[in-house]
Amino acid sequence: MKDTMKEVVVVEPHKVEVREVEIPELANEDEVLIQMKSAGVCGSDHHIYHGLNPCSTYPRIPGHENAGIVKKIGKNVTNVKVGDHVIVDLISTCGECYQCKIGRKNVCEHVKVRGSGADGGWREYFTAPANEVYKINESVKWEDAALVEPYAIGAHSTTRGRVVPEDVVFILGTGTIGSIILQTCKAKGCKTVICCDIDDSSLERAKGYGADYVINSKTEDIVARVQEITNNKGVTIAFDSACFPGSLTMCMQPGIICNAGRMVPLGFCTAPEQITQAMINQREIDIIGTRMSAFQFEPTIKRMENHEFQTEGIATTFIKFSEIEKVFDLMDHPDPSAKKMVIMFD
Structure with missing residues (x-):
């Protein structure tokens, strides 16, 4: 194995450096060294590059959708071995606080x-505690392995939202996460899922993933269409995976969510919204926060191994790590056809 590797660092918003550094050593006997093979590019990575992620600090190596091969293990590691294909959890936790x-x-x-x-996976090698690393079968393509984390978000957000087969679902935004939530709701038995977007190609893709109805909010009245589809009752649960300033207020307007319904926002937009107490309490709506995922990696990996997901078309653009500048070029000059990028390591 060579002694050095390349890593991608966002030094500050809109400033990126590719650095040649030494391959890290294990910090202790509970860690593993991972050679990266694929990494998803998430909306939050776009926000880090553009200086719009309130949870990020600089300088920072992006990348939380990470898949690779174990190259070295500490003496205490028993859950994986050298040569295993693995997915790396995106979070490190204390295990002692109230929330844990x-x-x-x-x-x-x-x-x-x-x-x-903390630094992520847009580098050729990195170390992680073994208890944050999960084995995945070699039959899963690296292109799909990088999607485990977003599919875990779909599992977590729908679990938080208490989705059941009887639900009538509204999803605002049919990008990567919206499409995955759609698939997850259909897998949970929901017979009516309504998807809303401004892009006809995204809505057409959503139909292929099982959407029962689609609404183009540029050309159609959302409330009127939801009322028509639901016989004037409204939906029982709405997911905001569009996450733009005002999107939560859009979902919360009367006529979309029924009395006793649930609202699940997924974004970190910091712009104030025009939501009133009456909008919540007149219908006694539950607003349910969701962030990343908890305890969903292993069941999601199992489903990925069993080919239970429609991964075709979720990732649309595959870019070699040696050509990483193309990722940032697409962040600066968005292409509607590049709905999700995945970095493939050489």
Whole structure:
């Protein structure tokens, strides 16, 4: 194995450096060294590059959707061995705070998130504690392995939202996460899922993933269409995976969510919204926060191994790590056809 590697560092918003550094050594006998093979590019990576992620600090190596091969293990490691294909969790937690003890480790008081508050996987090698590394079968392509983390978000957000087969679902935004939430809701037996977007190609893709109805909010009245589809009752649960200033207010307007319904926002937009107490309490709506995932990696990996997901078309653009500048060029000059990028390591 060579002695040095390349890493990608966002030094400050809109300033990126590719550095040649030494391959890290294990810090202790509970760690593993991972050679990266694929890494997803998430919306939060875009926000880090553009200086819009309130959870990030600089300088920072992005990347929290990480898949690779174990190259070295500490003496205490028993869950993986050298040569195993693995997925790396994006969070490190304390295990001692109130949140960790009630099963909410994703919002641990001291949580560190790879690629945001701690360095991530946009580098050829990195180390991680073995208890944050999960084995995945070699039959899963690296292109799909990089999607485990976003599919875990789909599992977590729908679990937080208490989705059941009887739900009538509204999803605002049919990008990567919206499409995955759609697939997850259909897998949970939901017979009516309504997807809303401004892009016809995204809505057409959503139909292929099982959407029962689609609404283009540029050309259609969302409330009127939801009322028509639901016989004037509204949906029982809405997911905001568009996450733009005002998107939460859009979902919360009367006529979309029914009385006793649930609202699940997924973003970190810091712009104030025009939500009133009456919008919540007149219908007694539950607003349910969701962040990343907790205890969803292993079941999601199992489903990925069993080919239970429609991964075709979720990632649209594959870029070699040696051509990483193309990732940032697409961040600066968005291409509607590049709905999700995955970095493939040489």
